[in-house]
Amino acid sequence: MYSDFGQILLFIIVAIAIIGAILIANKIIRPNLPNEEKLTTYESGEDPVGNANVQFNARFYVVALVFVLFEVELLFLFPWATVFGRPELIAQTNGRWGWFALGEMLIFVGILSLGLAYAWVKGYLDWIRPEPKKPDYALKIPKDLYQKINQKYSTHR
Amino acid sequence: MLPIVLLSVFGIVVLFLGFSKSKNILLPATLLFLLVTLIANFVDWNHQYLYFNDMLWGNNASMVFSGIVLLSAFFVVALTRGFEQEGEAAQPAEYYGIMLFSLVGAIMMISYENLIILFVGVEILSVSIYILTGSDKRNLRSNEAALKYFLMGAFATGIMLFGMALMYGATGSFVISDISEIIGTRAWNEQSQLLYAGLLMLLVGLLFKVSAAPFHFWTPDVYDGAPTIFTAYMSTIVKTAGFAALYRLLAGSLASLQDYWFATLATITVLTLLAGNVTAVYQTSFKRMLAYSSISHAGYLLIALTSLTAKSQSSILFYSLAYSLSTVSAFGVLILVSQQQASNNYDAFNGLAKKNPFLAFVLAVSMLSLAGIPLTAGFMGKLFVFTDAAQKGTIWLLVVAILASAIGIYYYFRVLIAAYFKEGDLATIRIAPFYKVVLIIVTTLTIVLGLFPDLVLQLV
Amino acid sequence: MFSEATAAIPDVIQQVKIQHYIFLATALFVIGIVGVLTRRNAIVIFMSVELMLNSVNLLLITFSAYRSDPAGQVFVFFIMAVAAAEVAVGLAIIVMIYRNTRTIDVGFLNKLKF
Numbered sequence: 001m002y003s004d005f006g007q008i009l010l011f012i013i014v015a016i017a018i019i020g021a022i023l024i025a026n027k028i029i030r031p032n033l034p035n036e037e038k039l040t041t042y043e044s045g046e047d048p049v050g051n052a053n054v055q056f057n058a059r060f061y062v063v064a065l066v067f068v069l070f071e072v073e074l075l076f077l078f079p080w081a082t083v084f085g086r087p088e089l090i091a092q093t094n095g096r097w098g099w100f101a102l103g104e105m106l107i108f109v110g111i112l113s114l115g116l117a118y119a120w121v122k123g124y125l126d127w128i129r130p131e132p133k134k135p136d137y138a139l140k141i142p143k144d145l146y147q148k149i150n151q152k153y154s155t156h157r
Numbered sequence: 158m159l160p161i162v163l164l165s166v167f168g169i170v171v172l173f174l175g176f177s178k179s180k181n182i183l184l185p186a187t188l189l190f191l192l193v194t195l196i197a198n199f200v201d202w203n204h205q206y207l208y209f210n211d212m213l214w215g216n217n218a219s220m221v222f223s224g225i226v227l228l229s230a231f232f233v234v235a236l237t238r239g240f241e242q243e244g245e246a247a248q249p250a251e252y253y254g255i256m257l258f259s260l261v262g263a264i265m266m267i268s269y270e271n272l273i274i275l276f277v278g279v280e281i282l283s284v285s286i287y288i289l290t291g292s293d294k295r296n297l298r299s300n301e302a303a304l305k306y307f308l309m310g311a312f313a314t315g316i317m318l319f320g321m322a323l324m325y326g327a328t329g330s331f332v333i334s335d336i337s338e339i340i341g342t343r344a345w346n347e348q349s350q351l352l353y354a355g356l357l358m359l360l361v362g363l364l365f366k367v368s369a370a371p372f373h374f375w376t377p378d379v380y381d382g383a384p385t386i387f388t389a390y391m392s393t394i395v396k397t398a399g400f401a402a403l404y405r406l407l408a409g410s411l412a413s414l415q416d417y418w419f420a421t422l423a424t425i426t427v428l429t430l431l432a433g434n435v436t437a438v439y440q441t442s443f444k445r446m447l448a449y450s451s452i453s454h455a456g457y458l459l460i461a462l463t464s465l466t467a468k469s470q471s472s473i474l475f476y477s478l479a480y481s482l483s484t485v486s487a488f489g490v491l492i493l494v495s496q497q498q499a500s501n502n503y504d505a506f507n508g509l510a511k512k513n514p515f516l517a518f519v520l521a522v523s524m525l526s527l528a529g530i531p532l533t534a535g536f537m538g539k540l541f542v543f544t545d546a547a548q549k550g551t552i553w554l555l556v557v558a559i560l561a562s563a564i565g566i567y568y569y570f571r572v573l574i575a576a577y578f579k580e581g582d583l584a585t586i587r588i589a590p591f592y593k594v595v596l597i598i599v600t601t602l603t604i605v606l607g608l609f610p611d612l613v614l615q616l617v
Numbered sequence: 618m619f620s621e622a623t624a625a626i627p628d629v630i631q632q633v634k635i636q637h638y639i640f641l642a643t644a645l646f647v648i649g650i651v652g653v654l655t656r657r658n659a660i661v662i663f664m665s666v667e668l669m670l671n672s673v674n675l676l677l678i679t680f681s682a683y684r685s686d687p688a689g690q691v692f693v694f695f696i697m698a699v700a701a702a703e704v705a706v707g708l709a710i711i712v713m714i715y716r717n718t719r720t721i722d723v724g725f726l727n728k729l730k731f
Contacts, residue, residue, distance in 0.1 A: 072701035280699045300714045315669030322676040
């Protein structure tokens with residue numbers, strides 16, 4: 001007879017067989033009328049533009065790096081969580097265990113958030129860094145006129 | 158434990174000090190932090206301690222090792238001059254912060270009791286050094302060095318980890334005193350085969366970090382490509398910490414298997430000595446020569462490690478101190494000269510002694526010490542290491558080592574010949590007073606330790 | 618192997634022999650090594666290194682489960698965290714090089730030679 005893992009193998013074989021049978025049946029039954037629209041890549045109704053492996057903006061990359069780091073560091077919260085709420089440990093230490101464990105984790109998360117704060121102050125989290133370009137042609141209209149208009153309409157907002 | 162906590166906190170403080178308006182505060186602050194840590198390092202003097210659920214272990218010897226690492230870091234940081242020469246792109250706060258963080262890794266490598274701590278320490282140190290190597294972002298050489306070091310370092314880490322996992326499978330523990338006990342209960346031919354495979358892979362990983370042949374191919378490229386100040390940093394600190402870690406591993410848990418790993422390690426020692434010294438002869442760049450010289454010094458340190466006598470630890474300790482001091486002063490002179498000449502070659506030193514007798518003297522002492530000429534610390538270091546080998550009775554190893562140091566004299570003296578006997582148009586180099594003080598201290602220490610080695614040895 | 622400790626291990630785990638896991642981990646590790654040694658794209662080399670680290674994780678978990686000893690699992694946590702830090706630094710280095718040279722082929726990097 002087969003073992004438990006034999007069942008898994010059987011399961012895999014049956015799964016492949018059923019899907020294969022459905023696909024083949026599909027192929028035989030369906031009408032085959034391709035046109036341009038049908039052959040394009042499906043992007044939820046949008047027209048696909050350009051190549052699939054386009055270069056992403058470098059900003060995605062920095063944010064992704066920061067995200068990966070902080071996400072993985074949170075891994076250490078799981079083993080901590082298993083001992084944090086243990087009633088017998090809390091009872092043994094007269095309730096101090098909970099505060100101690102909480103304090104330890106606050107220090108850990110605190111150091112992590114210091115790192116996040118550093119990235120923030122350095123400006124790596126700003127999604128779009130505005131770099132306005134000053135027009136280099138001389139303007140005939142005096143600047144304070146614009147300011148007056150701005151002031152006049154800013155009260156409406 | 159205290160130095161680790163202090164260095165972590167100080168590292169964060171330095172990072173945030175970088176936001177302050179006055180950029181000049183960083184260097185003195187970092188130096189102060191390092192001094193405080195250096196003092197705090199010796200708080201537990203004469204106590205053997207176990208911290209963090211028996212994960213960190215320390216005694217006087219490990220404290221002295223940490224002291225050497227901190228002291229050489231102090232000297233290197235003092236030679237940075239606040240990274241003023243590096244221009245606008247430099248991020249001094251981050252460099253200092255990363256240097257402080259990397260020292261955490263070094264101290265963990267020195268005083269680990271659990272292999273987890275060894276791994277985390279190695280990684281903290283290496284990842285910091287990858288960043289420092291590539292810190293010259295626009296320079297293709299620096300980029301290339303960083304990528305090479307990173308890829309090979311990560312590769313070596315993977316091998317080291319596999320070794321640790323196999324050792325865990327064989328013994329069921331990561332604590333090295335437990336491993337030692339479990340190994341001790343069986344004869345060498347009754348050990349699990351996993352143990353031997355694991356031991357070899359773990360050794361390969363660690364030997365890569367200290368650049369022993371045949372795992373040394375990254376060293377010249379990385380040392381050459383990295384900014385000179387960080388080359389000085391990594392050649393001193395990684396080596397000291399790496400050998401402390403290797404000693405702790407071999408003496409702490411695997412001493413009973415010495416018959417098994419002796420042949421392997423002795424072969425690697427001979428290869429390292431030959432590869433380092435012979436290739437160093439053919440270099441035209443002083444910086445690259447120092448990289449090969451660091452490989453050859455790894456070879457001398459490996460002799461003490463292979464012998465593993467009662468005195469091995471103090472020989473490794475003294476040798477790494479002597480090596481660190483001489484290397485720091487050699488790089489200190491190189492930084493000044495290469496800035497003047499825009500070249501790292503031997504030719505750049507032509508006629509150094511005429512206008513800059515002080516720099517030439519510092520260079521001379523450092524080269525004599527690296528070559529192992531009497532009256533310098535390097536000589537005493539070599540003497541202790543060779544005595545270990547003689548005690549163990551491996552005369553053939555001793556013969557190779559002595560031949561290797563004879564070759565060494567040739568290439569160390571080449572730069573001295575350039576500095577003292579060749580004509581050159583090197584102008585007087587202006588040395589900042591603080592820089593000069595550091596060079597004087599390092600040179601004096603090299604000579605004093607050569608005359609009175611007991612000053613350090615009696616500590617252990 | 619491990620006969621002394623098998624009492625504490627659930628039967629479900631024991632159904633697969635430990636050797637299978639060791640072989641699987643070793644195979645993954647060797648695939649990683651071959652990838653590092655043969656590929657020329659820095660990112661693919663890097664992925665191979667990650668494969669090596671993950672095979673170590675598998676091995677540690679196996680030993681940990683078969684010995685009923687949590688130390689191995691704790692080590693895995695540390696490996697994962699450190700690997701993430703390494704990924705961040707490694708990718709940063711690769712992007713830095715890409716910005717300067719517009720390539721991540723390691724063969725292109727040949728400025729440093731004997």
